[in-house]
Amino acid sequence: MNELIQRSTDVNKQLSRYGVKFGIYKNNVFEERLFPFDTIPRILSAQEFAFLEKGLAQRVTALNLFLNDVYGKKQIISDAVIPEDFVYLSSGYLPQCEGLAPPKGISSHISGIDLVQSKNGDWYILEDNLRIPSGASYPLIARSLCRKCSPETFRKNRITDNRNYGQLLRSVMDYVNTGGLNVILTPGRFNAAYFEHSYLAEQSGAVLAESGDLYVENSQLFYRTNRGGERVGAIYRRISDEYLDPLCFLPDSLIGIPNLMTAYRAGTVAVLNAPGNGVADDKGIYYFVPKMIRYYLHEEPILRNAPTYLPFYEEDLRFVLDRLSSLVIKDVAEAGGYGVIFGRDLTKEALDTLKSAIVAEPRRFIAQEVIDFLDLPVMEDNQRVDRKADLRAFVLTGDSVTVWPSGLTRFSRDPESFVVNSSQGGGFKDTWVMSR
Amino acid sequence: MKRLSFQYTISIVFEWPVADHAFLLRCLPPSLPGQRILDVCLSLFPCVPYALQRDAFGNLIELGRICAPHDSFTYGVTGSALMDGTPTEPEPLFPVYRFPSAYTRPDCALSEFGRSLPLTGSPAEMSLQLAQAVHGLFTYTPGITGVKTTAARAFSLRQGVCQDYTHVFLALARLRGIPARYVSGLLTGEGSSHAWAEIYDGERWMGVDPTHCRPADDSYIRFNVGRDFDDCAMERGVFHGGASQSQSVASRVTEQ
Structure with a gap:
């Protein structure tokens, strides 16, 4: 592995040649940044991965059942497991999706589940990403470049190959495909994850398309070719729900496909991931995921949530107000590492302001215990330093539920920061799952 | 009990021709308790086929696409309804x-x-x-x-x-x-x-x-x-072309 670490500059040079970039908007200006790669991998033993695999598959299975239920019979609400406020006031809940039955009953085909490991080795779920989780392409391409730069490392270590992500994605698309092309819909090259869209299209053999390449006619989705329209059977869209169809959601969207939702409702095309999934990865709904697992699967959750309090409940509200300075507070409406507040960083006045905000709108916030993350070693100026890191695991649901034997390990470059998110300027690592 | 005949026409005129115009209309009244639609006819100009569907709120929607350049879009609905005063039926709340x-x-x-x-x-x-x-x-x-x-x-x-x-x-x-x-x-x-x-x-x-x-x-x-x-909304549409548009509405409901 030392050889690989020495080749760090080479690997990063290769990554930038391949255009492995991350675009961010800062003060409304689009900036493309290289996503710094650290060659020291996160290593998961076969045994540890097997444990995570079981827990993640269980969680995603329950989340898929919840999505079908919430846009269908709503039994989990009528059985009072989840208060209806948390569903209908969630910004991810889309009434336009009521009564929709996704092909093969799958709503979350590609799920990105974020985990952290605490110092004592326990794993905790940090959040679920069921809309359009990005990031699989980074460890995927990093692995193949590392193999080129240091083949020796991969001969000596027994690492499970992760280069099958494209095939996994393809088999999920094929499974839900209603008869036609597999398409990946990108908003275009100015999107933060454009590299990923094009790379995944290449890896999965899907057609990379922008909205102008697609149209809906007679309740069917077509891809424009010089021989006329070709039917699309599955569309992995990398556009968020509100921009997906200007005739159903935001009318000003220029990157969506008019009437896509009617084709979807007619059952003529599979949309990955299903619109409306945001209701299940809402920070408020997160609290209820362990309850969902018990409710739908009659099993005990294998993986734990970080200890979470809902100010919505009177008892939790009092507790949160009492202990605010030691908790982390999250605004349920924000994503990408924004709206995360550590009580201990706040002044007396700021704490009071936050308290009154929580009292005024308790539904808007969740509070969590701060988890003491296990630090991972990172090379910085030829020195090993320890940094906070998390793990995004990718769970693919098609014919069966598969956890990709790898994942995106992100680390914070700021030693003081507990927020690990690529939108906040961190770096990434490969995640090795050992084969035994 | 009364019988109403209704007529509703919207005309959208574009300053310049537009093309690749996808539309979604909600301009057909459904039969409901107390409201029986006896006959209804939807006409579109330019004349293109449309598909019928129900949306998540149970409304009838008519959707289609006009590929060729056109400088106006008109849809008109005529029909008659028997309003028989039947109270609405109990139903669960969405x-x-x-x-x-x-x-x-x-x-x-x-x-x-x-x-x-x-x-x-x-x-x-x-x-x-x-x-x-x-x-x-x-x-x-x-x-x-x-x-x-x-x-x-x-x-x-x-x-x-x-x-x-x-x-x-x-x-x-x-x-x-x-x-x-x-x-x-x-x-x-x-x-x-x-x-x-x-x-x-x-x-x-x-x-x-x-x-x-x-x-x-x-x-x-x-x-x-x-x-x-x-x-x-009775009409939503998106099209290619930066034309400004003006809209006129004519509607009439009379008791027969």
């Missing part, structure tokens, strides 16, 4: 009608006003008191508000048209715990489409018209329901 929506989310002023209203009696009685309050507050003024005006904005203006009356009514009703929804349709004696509200009394939906301050009776033909105007 809970979204309890919560604020994009157009009806109250601001501080509207919430304060809503909380200050003394409402008494059954939901039906309360809804009429609310309609009175909105009616008393507003001066009917066309041209001040537009299709994107929210309830909060209309409330601050104290002026507007049926859409604004209805949005403010919905905001207040939901604030006071009465599930309520937006209805778009036609009304005898009006020259364009009309909007009013329905409230849920715990069992069934009942129409109330805040603009005219009265219950919605058998002279109201229901087309669409939803959380607010956005769910009930």
Whole structure:
């Protein structure tokens, strides 16, 4: 592995040649940044991965059942497991999706589940990403470049190959495909994850398309070719729900496909991931995921949530107000590492302001215990330093539920920061799952 | 019991020809308890095929696409309805009608006003008191508000048209715990489409018209329901071409 670490500059040079970039908007200006790669991998033993695999598959299975239920019979609400406020006031809940039955009953085909490991080795779920989780392409391409730069490392270590992500994605698309092309819909090259869209299209053999390449006619989705329209059977869209169809959601969207939702409702095309999934990865709904697992699967959750309090409940509200300075507070409406507040960083006045905000709108916030993350070693100026890191695991649901034997390990470059998110300027690592 | 014949035509004229025009219409009234559609005919110009579907709120939608360049788009509906006075049937509540929506989310002023209203009696009685309050507050003024005006904005203006009356009514009703929804349709004696509200009394939906301050009776033909105007818009379209557009509406409902 030392050889690989020495080749760090080479690997990063290769990554930038391949255009492995991350675009961010800062003060409304689009900036493309290289996503710094650290060659020291996160290593998961076969045994540890097997444990995570079981827990993640269980969680995603329950989340898929919840999505079908919430846009269908709503039994989990009528059985009072989840208060209806948390569903209908969630910004991810889309009434336009009521009564929709996704092909093969799958709503979350590609799920990105974020985990952290605490110092004592326990794993905790940090959040679920069921809309359009990005990031699989980074460890995927990093692995193949590392193999080129240091083949020796991969001969000596027994690492499970992760280069099958494209095939996994393809088999999920094929499974839900209603008869036609597999398409990946990108908003275009100015999107933060454009590299990923094009790379995944290449890896999965899907057609990379922008909205102008697609149209809906007679309740069917077509891809424009010089021989006329070709039917699309599955569309992995990398556009968020509100921009997906200007005739159903935001009318000003220029990157969506008019009437896509009617084709979807007619059952003529599979949309990955299903619109409306945001209701299940809402920070408020997160609290209820362990309850969902018990409710739908009659099993005990294998993986734990970080200890979470809902100010919505009177008892939790009092507790949160009492202990605010030691908790982390999250605004349920924000994503990408924004709206995360550590009580201990706040002044007396700021704490009071936050308290009154929580009292005024308790539904808007969740509070969590701060988890003491296990630090991972990172090379910085030829020195090993320890940094906070998390793990995004990718769970693919098609014919069966598969956890990709790898994942995106992100680390914070700021030693003081507990927020690990690529939108906040961190770096990434490969995640090795050992084969035994 | 009465028999109404209705006619509703919208013409959109584009300054320059547009192409690749995808549209979604909600301009066919469904048969409902109390409202039996005897015959209905939709005509489109340019004449293109359209598909029929129901949306998540149960409304009929007609969707299609005009590929060739065109400088106008007209859709017209004619038909007749038998309004037999049958009360609406009990049905379960779709809970979204309890919560604020994009157009009806109250601001501080509207919430304060809503909380200050003394409402008494059954939901039906309360809804009429609310309609009175909105009616008393507003001066009917066309041209001040537009299709994107929210309830909060209309409330601050104290002026507007049926859409604004209805949005403010919905905001207040939901604030006071009465599930309520937006209805778009036609009304005898009006020259364009009309909007009013329905409230849920715990069992069934009942129409109330805040603009005219009265219950919605058998002279109201229901087309669409939803959380607010956005769910009930009779027409939505996107096309290629940067043309500005003007729209004319002609509508007539007469008793036969």
